[in-house]
Amino acid sequence: SAVISQKPSRDICQRGTSLTIQCQVDSQVTMMFWYRQQPGQSLTLIATANQGSEATYESGFVIDKFPISRPNLTFSTLTVSNMSPEDSSIYLCSVESGEGTDTQYFGPGTRLTVL
Amino acid sequence: SQQGEEDPQALSIQEGENATMNCSYKTSINNLQWYRQNSGRGLVHLILIRSNEREKHSGRLRVTLDTSKKSSSLLITASRAADTASYFCATGLLNTGTASKLTFGTGTRLQVTL
Numbered sequence: 001s002a003v004i005s006q007k008p009s010r011d012i013c014q015r016g017t018s019l020t021i022q023c024q025v026d027s028q029v030t031m032m033f034w035y036r037q038q039p040g041q042s043l044t045l046i047a048t049a050n051q052g053s054e055a056t057y058e059s060g061f062v063i064d065k066f067p068i069s070r071p072n073l074t075f076s077t078l079t080v081s082n083m084s085p086e087d088s089s090i091y092l093c094s095v096e097s098g099e100g101t102d103t104q105y106f107g108p109g110t111r112l113t114v115l
Numbered sequence: 116s117q118q119g120e121e122d123p124q125a126l127s128i129q130e131g132e133n134a135t136m137n138c139s140y141k142t143s144i145n146n147l148q149w150y151r152q153n154s155g156r157g158l159v160h161l162i163l164i165r166s167n168e169r170e171k172h173s174g175r176l177r178v179t180l181d182t183s184k185k186s187s188s189l190l191i192t193a194s195r196a197a198d199t200a201s202y203f204c205a206t207g208l209l210n211t212g213t214a215s216k217l218t219f220g221t222g223t224r225l226q227v228t229l
Contacts, residue, residue: 001160033216042203043158043219090155094217102146102165102207102215108157 002027002095004107012113013083020079021110023093028073030096033104034066037090046091049076083114119204119220127226134191136223138204139184145215146207147180149189151200152222158203161189194227201225 003026013019023032034046046066047055055068069077080087090109097103119140128134138147146165150158164171164180164187171178177190191198203222207215 035219037155042222043205043217045216045218048216092157094158096215102148103160103163104148104205104207104215104217105160106150106158109155111155 001103002029002097002105004093004095004105006091006093006107006110008110009108010111010113012115014115015084017083018079018081019083019112020077021091021093021112023076023078023107025074025095030073032070032076033094034068034076034078035092035094035106037092037109039088043092046078080112083112085114088112088114119206119218121202121204121220121223123223124221125224125226127228128194130194130196130227130229132194134194134198134225134227136189136202136204136225138187138189138220140187140204140206140218140220141185142206142208144182144206144208147178147187148205148207148217149176149178149187150203150205152203153200161202191225194225196227196229199225199227 005024007022032049035043037043045058046061047057049055049068049070051070067079092109094104094106121138148163149161162173175192180187201222201224204220205217
Protein backbone atom coordinates (compact mmCIF):
# COMPACT_ATOMS: atom_id res chain seq x y z
CA SER A 1 0.00 0.00 0.00
CA ALA A 2 1.08 3.57 -0.60
CA VAL A 3 2.10 5.79 2.29
CA ILE A 4 0.88 9.33 1.82
CA SER A 5 1.72 12.42 3.86
CA GLN A 6 0.20 15.86 3.72
CA LYS A 7 1.37 19.23 4.93
CA PRO A 8 0.13 21.11 6.80
CA SER A 9 -2.10 18.87 8.87
CA ARG A 10 -4.22 21.86 9.80
CA ASP A 11 -4.25 25.60 9.43
CA ILE A 12 -6.32 28.61 10.31
CA CYS A 13 -6.27 31.30 7.65
CA GLN A 14 -7.70 34.73 7.08
CA ARG A 15 -10.26 35.51 4.43
CA GLY A 16 -8.71 36.55 1.12
CA THR A 17 -5.44 34.70 1.60
CA SER A 18 -4.23 31.52 -0.11
CA LEU A 19 -2.93 28.24 1.26
CA THR A 20 -0.89 25.61 -0.53
CA ILE A 21 -1.29 22.00 0.60
CA GLN A 22 1.40 19.47 -0.16
CA CYS A 23 0.92 15.76 -0.82
CA GLN A 24 3.88 13.38 -0.83
CA VAL A 25 3.73 9.69 -1.76
CA ASP A 26 6.38 7.08 -0.97
CA SER A 27 6.21 5.57 -4.45
CA GLN A 28 5.74 6.75 -8.01
CA VAL A 29 2.11 6.97 -9.08
CA THR A 30 0.52 7.98 -12.34
CA MET A 31 -2.48 9.81 -11.01
CA MET A 32 -3.19 11.69 -7.84
CA PHE A 33 -6.58 12.94 -6.76
CA TRP A 34 -7.65 15.85 -4.60
CA TYR A 35 -10.87 15.73 -2.57
CA ARG A 36 -12.72 18.17 -0.36
CA GLN A 37 -14.79 17.21 2.66
CA GLN A 38 -16.93 20.02 3.99
CA PRO A 39 -17.95 19.89 7.66
CA GLY A 40 -20.23 16.94 8.35
CA GLN A 41 -20.32 16.00 4.68
CA SER A 42 -18.95 13.32 2.42
CA LEU A 43 -15.99 13.67 0.09
CA THR A 44 -16.19 15.43 -3.26
CA LEU A 45 -13.57 15.07 -5.96
CA ILE A 46 -11.94 18.37 -6.89
CA ALA A 47 -9.55 17.29 -9.61
CA THR A 48 -7.30 14.60 -11.00
CA ALA A 49 -3.62 15.49 -11.22
CA ASN A 50 -1.45 13.88 -13.87
CA GLN A 51 2.28 14.34 -14.01
CA GLY A 52 3.31 16.48 -16.94
CA SER A 53 -0.11 17.75 -17.86
CA GLU A 54 -2.76 20.08 -16.54
CA ALA A 55 -5.11 18.82 -13.89
CA THR A 56 -8.63 17.78 -14.83
CA TYR A 57 -11.26 19.54 -12.73
CA GLU A 58 -14.68 18.30 -11.77
CA SER A 59 -17.82 20.30 -12.29
CA GLY A 60 -17.99 23.18 -9.85
CA PHE A 61 -14.24 23.47 -9.38
CA VAL A 62 -12.00 25.78 -11.40
CA ILE A 63 -8.29 26.16 -11.82
CA ASP A 64 -8.23 29.80 -10.72
CA LYS A 65 -9.64 28.84 -7.35
CA PHE A 66 -7.82 25.52 -6.90
CA PRO A 67 -4.58 25.55 -8.90
CA ILE A 68 -2.76 22.23 -8.79
CA SER A 69 0.84 21.36 -9.52
CA ARG A 70 2.24 17.91 -10.25
CA PRO A 71 5.97 18.33 -10.81
CA ASN A 72 6.86 14.65 -10.48
CA LEU A 73 5.41 11.20 -9.87
CA THR A 74 5.54 11.41 -6.06
CA PHE A 75 4.39 14.93 -5.26
CA SER A 76 1.50 17.30 -5.83
CA THR A 77 0.22 20.56 -4.40
CA LEU A 78 -3.25 22.04 -4.17
CA THR A 79 -3.68 25.75 -3.56
CA VAL A 80 -6.88 27.15 -2.16
CA SER A 81 -6.93 30.73 -3.44
CA ASN A 82 -8.65 33.85 -2.19
CA MET A 83 -10.21 31.91 0.65
CA SER A 84 -13.58 32.51 2.21
CA PRO A 85 -15.18 30.81 5.23
CA GLU A 86 -17.00 28.50 2.80
CA ASP A 87 -13.63 26.95 1.95
CA SER A 88 -13.31 25.61 5.49
CA SER A 89 -13.00 21.87 4.89
CA ILE A 90 -10.73 18.91 5.09
CA TYR A 91 -8.69 18.52 1.91
CA LEU A 92 -7.40 15.06 1.09
CA CYS A 93 -5.18 13.67 -1.60
CA SER A 94 -5.34 10.09 -2.78
CA VAL A 95 -3.50 7.74 -5.10
CA GLU A 96 -4.19 4.44 -6.69
CA SER A 97 -2.21 1.61 -5.21
CA GLY A 98 -0.40 0.78 -8.42
CA GLU A 99 -0.76 -2.90 -7.62
CA GLY A 100 -3.38 -3.45 -10.28
CA THR A 101 -6.18 -3.57 -7.73
CA ASP A 102 -7.74 -0.10 -8.25
CA THR A 103 -7.53 0.39 -4.49
CA GLN A 104 -7.15 4.05 -3.58
CA TYR A 105 -5.30 5.20 -0.52
CA PHE A 106 -5.78 8.53 1.15
CA GLY A 107 -3.53 10.92 2.94
CA PRO A 108 -4.33 12.04 6.49
CA GLY A 109 -5.97 15.24 5.26
CA THR A 110 -5.47 18.95 5.86
CA ARG A 111 -8.04 20.60 8.06
CA LEU A 112 -8.51 24.17 6.91
CA THR A 113 -10.42 26.81 8.84
CA VAL A 114 -10.99 30.19 7.21
CA LEU A 115 -11.95 33.09 9.46
CA SER B 116 -24.39 15.02 -7.34
CA GLN B 117 -23.61 12.21 -4.94
CA GLN B 118 -23.37 8.85 -6.62
CA GLY B 119 -24.09 6.86 -3.49
CA GLU B 120 -26.63 7.06 -0.77
CA GLU B 121 -26.02 5.21 2.44
CA ASP B 122 -28.36 4.10 5.12
CA PRO B 123 -28.74 4.36 7.90
CA GLN B 124 -27.20 7.80 8.34
CA ALA B 125 -26.44 6.86 11.92
CA LEU B 126 -26.30 3.56 13.75
CA SER B 127 -25.83 2.90 17.45
CA ILE B 128 -25.17 -0.62 18.69
CA GLN B 129 -23.64 -2.36 21.66
CA GLU B 130 -20.29 -4.03 21.61
CA GLY B 131 -20.51 -7.57 20.30
CA GLU B 132 -23.46 -6.91 18.05
CA ASN B 133 -23.26 -6.87 14.28
CA ALA B 134 -23.53 -3.66 12.26
CA THR B 135 -24.89 -3.52 8.73
CA MET B 136 -24.59 -0.51 6.46
CA ASN B 137 -26.09 -0.21 3.02
CA CYS B 138 -25.00 1.73 -0.02
CA SER B 139 -26.95 2.41 -3.20
CA TYR B 140 -25.60 3.98 -6.35
CA LYS B 141 -26.95 5.17 -9.66
CA THR B 142 -24.73 4.25 -12.59
CA SER B 143 -22.62 1.32 -13.73
CA ILE B 144 -19.39 0.93 -11.81
CA ASN B 145 -16.00 -0.67 -12.13
CA ASN B 146 -15.58 -1.28 -8.42
CA LEU B 147 -16.91 -0.27 -5.03
CA GLN B 148 -14.71 0.50 -2.06
CA TRP B 149 -15.50 0.92 1.62
CA TYR B 150 -13.63 3.31 3.87
CA ARG B 151 -13.58 4.19 7.54
CA GLN B 152 -12.96 7.67 8.90
CA ASN B 153 -12.31 8.38 12.55
CA SER B 154 -13.24 11.84 13.84
CA GLY B 155 -12.59 13.77 10.63
CA ARG B 156 -9.19 12.28 10.04
CA GLY B 157 -7.91 10.55 6.91
CA LEU B 158 -9.71 7.65 5.31
CA VAL B 159 -8.70 4.07 5.98
CA HIS B 160 -9.33 1.67 3.14
CA LEU B 161 -11.30 -1.38 4.26
CA ILE B 162 -12.17 -3.46 1.25
CA LEU B 163 -12.65 -3.29 -2.52
CA ILE B 164 -15.15 -5.35 -4.44
CA ARG B 165 -15.21 -5.48 -8.21
CA SER B 166 -18.31 -5.28 -10.35
CA ASN B 167 -18.01 -8.98 -11.27
CA GLU B 168 -17.81 -10.08 -7.63
CA ARG B 169 -20.73 -10.68 -5.32
CA GLU B 170 -19.15 -11.08 -1.91
CA LYS B 171 -15.83 -10.51 -0.18
CA HIS B 172 -14.55 -11.06 3.32
CA SER B 173 -11.77 -9.46 5.27
CA GLY B 174 -11.49 -10.37 8.94
CA ARG B 175 -14.71 -9.25 10.63
CA LEU B 176 -15.87 -7.47 7.49
CA ARG B 177 -18.19 -8.87 4.88
CA VAL B 178 -19.14 -6.91 1.78
CA THR B 179 -21.78 -7.84 -0.75
CA LEU B 180 -22.49 -6.28 -4.11
CA ASP B 181 -25.67 -6.58 -6.15
CA THR B 182 -25.13 -4.84 -9.47
CA SER B 183 -28.68 -5.55 -10.62
CA LYS B 184 -29.99 -3.53 -7.67
CA LYS B 185 -27.02 -1.14 -7.70
CA SER B 186 -26.44 -1.71 -4.03
CA SER B 187 -23.81 -2.92 -1.61
CA SER B 188 -23.72 -3.73 2.07
CA LEU B 189 -20.99 -3.75 4.67
CA LEU B 190 -21.36 -6.06 7.64
CA ILE B 191 -19.13 -5.71 10.67
CA THR B 192 -19.44 -8.71 12.94
CA ALA B 193 -18.79 -8.77 16.67
CA SER B 194 -18.37 -5.01 16.79
CA ARG B 195 -15.94 -3.31 19.15
CA ALA B 196 -15.82 0.17 20.61
CA ALA B 197 -12.85 0.85 18.32
CA ASP B 198 -15.15 0.38 15.32
CA THR B 199 -16.83 3.68 16.20
CA ALA B 200 -16.31 5.82 13.11
CA SER B 201 -17.95 7.04 9.92
CA TYR B 202 -18.10 4.56 7.08
CA PHE B 203 -18.25 5.56 3.44
CA CYS B 204 -18.83 3.63 0.28
CA ALA B 205 -17.17 4.92 -2.87
CA THR B 206 -17.89 3.81 -6.38
CA GLY B 207 -15.11 3.69 -8.90
CA LEU B 208 -15.63 4.64 -12.51
CA LEU B 209 -12.91 4.09 -15.01
CA ASN B 210 -11.07 7.36 -15.53
CA THR B 211 -8.82 8.24 -18.40
CA GLY B 212 -5.57 6.39 -17.89
CA THR B 213 -5.21 3.63 -15.37
CA ALA B 214 -6.95 4.93 -12.30
CA SER B 215 -10.56 5.06 -11.26
CA LYS B 216 -11.99 8.24 -9.81
CA LEU B 217 -14.20 7.70 -6.81
CA THR B 218 -17.63 9.08 -6.02
CA PHE B 219 -18.49 8.87 -2.35
CA GLY B 220 -21.71 8.06 -0.60
CA THR B 221 -23.20 10.11 2.18
CA GLY B 222 -21.71 7.96 4.93
CA THR B 223 -22.96 6.11 8.00
CA ARG B 224 -21.93 7.18 11.49
CA LEU B 225 -21.48 4.09 13.62
CA GLN B 226 -21.41 4.32 17.40
CA VAL B 227 -20.45 1.20 19.34
CA THR B 228 -21.08 1.40 23.05
CA LEU B 229 -19.76 -0.80 25.82
